[in-house]
Amino acid sequence: MHCNRDIVCADRAEFQRIPLRNVDQKKTMSCSMTITRTTVATSGTSVYVNTGYLQTLPGLLKLAQFLLGIACVALVAYYMDHGYSTQSYKPELFFLLISVTFLIGTFCLLLSCLISLATATVISKTIYEVIYHGIAFILYLCAGLTLLIEVNHQTRYRRDFEPFLAASIMGLVMAGLYLLSTFLANRRYRGI
Secondary structure, eight states: OOOOOEEEEEETTEEEEEEOOSOOTTSOOOOOOOOOOEEEEETTEEEEEOGGGGGSHHHHHHHHHHHHHHHHHHHHHHHSOOSSOOGGGHHHHHHHHHHHHHHHHHHHHHHHHHHOTTHHHHGGGSSHHHHHHHHHHHHHHHHHHHHHHHHHHOSTTSSSHHHHHHHHHHHHHHHHHHHHHHHHHHHHHHTO
C-alpha cells in the first residue's frame, strides 16, 4: 500500500509541497481535503470566505437550518398577539424562544465556518456540535409538538390557525434537520 507522505499547501494560488518525516505508515490513513476560498477586497483589506463549506452536507444543513429558522421566527413573531396577557400564549413563546436561540447559535456556527478556513474542520472533531445539534433536535421537537397540539385543541386559533400550524410543521422539519446534523456530527466526532 502506497501512502502519500507530502502535504500540499495552497496559499494565494501558490502550491508548495511539505514533506512529512517520521510518519509511521501503519498508523496513518490517506485523506484529502479541499478548501475553496474567495477573497473579497474592500478598502484595501481582504476577507477570506470559505465558499467550499457550503458545498458540503454539513454546510448545506446549517444553511437550511438558518433559513428555515428565520422563517419560523418571522412567522410566529408576526402572527403572535402582542398584548399584555402572555398567560395564554405559552406555546408560542416557547416556540419563539427555541427558534430564536438556535437561529443565533446556527448563525454563529455558519459564520465562523465561512470566515475561518480551519473552523469547519476543527469544530467538527469536537463534541460541541454533537451536543449542540442534539439539544436543538430535542427542544425543536418539543416546541413543534407543543405548538401543534395546542393549535389543534384551542378555539382561539380560528383566525390564525394556518400560520401557527405551518410554524409547528416547520419546527418539526427543523427537528429532523438537527437530528440529521447530530448523526453526521457524531460520525465526524468518532472519526467514522
